[in-house]
Amino acid sequence: MRIPHLMHDDAKGVFGGASEQAPEVRPPVSTLAQNGSASFGKTVMNPDASFLNACFLGAYGENNDLFERLLVDLLRDHIYWRRNFHPDDPPPIPPFAQQDAAYIDFVSRLRHELQLLTARLKRSTPLSSPRYMGHMVSDPLLPGLLAQMVTIPYNPNNVSSDSAAGTIDLEIDVGLQLARMLGFPHDESAQNCAFGHLTSGGTVANYESLWVLRALKYLPLAIRSAAKTCGIQISFNGKSLQANDDWALLNLSVDETIAFADAISSQIQVDTEQRRRFLDALDSCRIDALGSVDFHRDHEGLAPPVVLVAQTAHYSWRKACKLLGLGQNHLLRIPTVDMRMDMDALDRTLSSCAEKHVPVLAIVGILGTTEYGTLDPIHEIVHLRNTWAQRGLGLAVHVDAAWGGYLTSLFREESGGLRSRDAMRQEFRYFPSPRVYKTIAALASVDSVTVDPHKLGYLPYGSGGGFVCRDNRMMDFIAEDVPYIFSNPEYRRKQSYRERFRELGRFILEGSKPGAAAAAVYVTHKTLPLDYAHFGRLPQLSIQATEHLYELMQAMAHRLTDLIHVLIPFEPDSNLLCITFNPVGNTSIQRMNAFAYRVYGHLRVDHARPLQAQQFFSSSTLLYPHSLAPAERNHILSALGLNAWSAADEHAEDSIFVLRHTLMNPWLRDSVNKIDYIAQYCDHLESLLRMELDKTPEAELTG
Ligand SMILES: *Cc1c(COP(=O)(O)O)cnc(C)c1O
Numbered sequence: 001m002r003i004p005h006l007m008h009d010d011a012k013g014v015f016g017g018a019s020e021q022a023p024e025v026r027p028p029v030s031t032l033a034q035n036g037s038a039s040f041g042k043t044v045m046n047p048d049a050s051f052l053n054a055c056f057l058g059a060y061g062e063n064n065d066l067f068e069r070l071l072v073d074l075l076r077d078h079i080y081w082r083r084n085f086h087p088d089d090p091p092p093i094p095p096f097a098q099q100d101a102a103y104i105d106f107v108s109r110l111r112h113e114l115q116l117l118t119a120r121l122k123r124s125t126p127l128s129s130p131r132y133m134g135h136m137v138s139d140p141l142l143p144g145l146l147a148q149m150v151t152i153p154y155n156p157n158n159v160s161s162d163s164a165a166g167t168i169d170l171e172i173d174v175g176l177q178l179a180r181m182l183g184f185p186h187d188e189s190a191q192n193c194a195f196g197h198l199t200s201g202g203t204v205a206n207y208e209s210l211w212v213l214r215a216l217k218y219l220p221l222a223i224r225s226a227a228k229t230c231g232i233q234i235s236f237n238g239k240s241l242q243a244n245d246d247w248a249l250l251n252l253s254v255d256e257t258i259a260f261a262d263a264i265s266s267q268i269q270v271d272t273e274q275r276r277r278f279l280d281a282l283d284s285c286r287i288d289a290l291g292s293v294d295f296h297r298d299h300e301g302l303a304p305p306v307v308l309v310a311q312t313a314h315y316s317w318r319k320a321c322k323l324l325g326l327g328q329n330h331l332l333r334i335p336t337v338d339m340r341m342d343m344d345a346l347d348r349t350l351s352s353c354a355e356k357h358v359p360v361l362a363i364v365g366i367l368g369t370t371e372y373g374t375l376d377p378i379h380e381i382v383h384l385r386n387t388w389a390q391r392g393l394g395l396a397v398h399v400d401a402a403w404g405g406y407l408t409s410l411f412r413e414e415s416g417g418l419r420s421r422d423a424m425r426q427e428f429r430y431f432p433s434p435r436v437y438k439t440i441a442a443l444a445s446v447d448s449v450t451v452d453p454h455k456l457g458y459l460p461y462g463s464g465g466g467f468v469c470r471d472n473r474m475m476d477f478i479a480e481d482v483p484y485i486f487s488n489p490e491y492r493r494k495q496s497y498r499e500r501f502r503e504l505g506r507f508i509l510e511g512s513k514p515g516a517a518a519a520a521v522y523v524t525h526k527t528l529p530l531d532y533a534h535f536g537r538l539p540q541l542s543i544q545a546t547e548h549l550y551e552l553m554q555a556m557a558h559r560l561t562d563l564i565h566v567l568i569p570f571e572p573d574s575n576l577l578c579i580t581f582n583p584v585g586n587t588s589i590q591r592m593n594a595f596a597y598r599v600y601g602h603l604r605v606d607h608a609r610p611l612q613a614q615q616f617f618s619s620s621t622l623l624y625p626h627s628l629a630p631a632e633r634n635h636i637l638s639a640l641g642l643n644a645w646s647a648a649d650e651h652a653e654d655s656i657f658v659l660r661h662t663l664m665n666p667w668l669r670d671s672v673n674k675i676d677y678i679a680q681y682c683d684h685l686e687s688l689l690r691m692e693l694d695k696t697p698e699a700e701l702t703g
Pocket residue numbers: 200201202203204206314316366368369370400401402403452464465
């Protein structure tokens with residue numbers, strides 16, 4: 001018998017290998033879900049989504065009345081607000097204007113264009129349906145949708161408090177809510193409180209992380225130059241600051257850099273000419289003032305910095321390195337094992353950087369890869385950061401949790417503590433593996449995080465991404481003002497955290513930004529707090545659904561064993577599941593891909609086909625054999641019955657088609673109507689596979 005999926009040892013696998021319970025091979029799916037009244041199998045746990053009944057507009061628009069009532073009520077409220085501002089001012093647009101030919105003409109054109117717009121929007125993918133299992137997107141939560149819609153007419157701009165009196169504080173609060181979910185300090189009266197804000201998306205949050213971390217890393221060198229220019233004698237590390245070499249000053253941790261700046265600040269007399277000159281000099285010595293070219297001219301012999309990220313990184317990292325002038329060649333891609341960063345390879349790279357004196361700006365860990373939803377072992381990355389710090393190679397850890405950030409709500413107690421793994425194990429067949437659990441627990445120790453409300457936060461686009469740093473003082477070094485740490489202590493005592501960050505645009509990458517998005521995220525986090533008992537039930541349902549899909553896929557693989565090799569190439573960590581398939585007897589990747597595309601043709605978004613004709617939606621990705629370690633590559637190819645891959649082989653395609661499923665809809669198992677859409681999907685997929693195989697001539701498969 002062919003093993004239909006890869007079994008892994010405890011360190012790697014999650015849904016399969018790492019479980020205490022091995023999944024039994026289940027009976028054919030069709031007996032579960034041939035018709036809508038079939039009952040769920042006993043492995044289906046807690047598919048009850050009833051607590052979410054009021055949280056979405058609904059696949060059928062079931063909550064239309066609630067939505068409409070609240071929307072109309074709150075939009076009217078906006079109108080009253082307009083009228084209540086100098087209610088005795090006469091309306092500048094007179095009622096008889098409505099009889100003007102130009103007015104009438106404009107209204108009819110407006111109506112027409114809006115109708116054309118809604119006609120066009122009918123082509124949209126039906127994200128609210130449990131038949132959608134494609135990309136990282138879903139129907140938005142009602143609180144976010146309503147909050148965003150009712151805030152838009154006020155048109156707040158969260159660039160500063162002047163232009164967003166009503167929403168600027170909501171954005172600061174959202175940052176603190178996300179910080180609490182991730183395990184960062186979130187008491188704004190504490191000096192080291194985290195800080196977070198929204199961005200247009202994860203891409204921009206990723207850019208900002210590198211910008212902040214670069215400004216921070218090069219600050220000690222700037223301080224040394226400024227002190228020298230001003231003839232200030234200060235000490236560091238028990239010796240004169242000037243006696244500390246570049247390499248030592250470049251290898252402080254984030255906390256050490258903050259403490260260093262603080263210590264220097266306290267060594268220079270407040271309100272003196274000397275301090276003013278020091279601050280001016282510092283301002284022009286920072287890397288952001290000099291630019292890399294002049295900076296490296298001044299520091300001859302210093303290698304440019306690198307950023308380390310797994311092979312699986314989102315392409316925004318490449319863009320970030322281009323944009324910041326770091327250069328994409330300085331983004332070092334660490335090989336993966338099972339689509340998770342390989343710690344031995346990371347260790348070797350760090351060792352080589354230490355040896356060659358190449359500064360490491362950051363290790364970027366990925367919490368939820370875009371293609372497979374796999375999690376890099378953040379606890380091990382943090383461990384390596386600490387180990388290498390002791391050996392003189394200091395660096396920051398940023399986590400790209402654009403996809404997986406909100407999964408942490410499932411791990412958070414209502415009181416704010418981390419849930420025990422034992423408690424969580426009651427809710428799932430396999431999740432969370434010890435590795436996943438340790439990874440989430442380690443987030444509290446990283447330096448900064450990207451998290452996307454518009455992905456697993458179920459918020460509408462516009463709410464975008466979020467950048468959260470563990471210590472708000474990190475933002476100091478990209479601020480447009482005198483770094484706060486160096487400002488007069490008297491002033492620092494008087495100005496609160498909130499007052500400072502209300503001038504948001506001075507601290508972040510973007511300028512004008514929608515206050516409506518902050519309102520949407522805030523209201524969502526308030527109505528569904530980011531802990532396991534509230535928001536966490538969304539990822540809980542979606543991971544349970546993925547475990548169900550995982551088992552049904554294995555059963556399908558078993559049934560098709562004589563016809564088609566079906567493989568889950570990498571054990572999932574979260575709610576993303578990919579499969580690959582190849583007709584038995586075919587040994588060519590080219591022919592396998594051609595077959596897969598024919599099957600996928602029935603599952604992809606196809607604008608030429610009426611939506612109603614489509615049963616289900618999934619998505620796809622490509623797997624590049626050359627990016628896998630040879631053992632891993634051989635394992636996958638042989639499980640699929642393919643010839644060994646060789647770059648030199650002219651018939652070898654450079655990628656393998658992968659069918660990808662993102663499970664976010666809470667009603668994938670509809671317990672009210674007893675419909676298991678996941679099982680129906682598997683039946684549908686199986687019949688597509690059989691049908692396309694029947695249609696494929698024998699000769700086409702054997703070459
Ligand atoms: C989606 C994603 C991004 C980019 O986020 P956008 O919001 O699309 O800009 C970055 N990293 C990862 C891991 C992602 O999944």
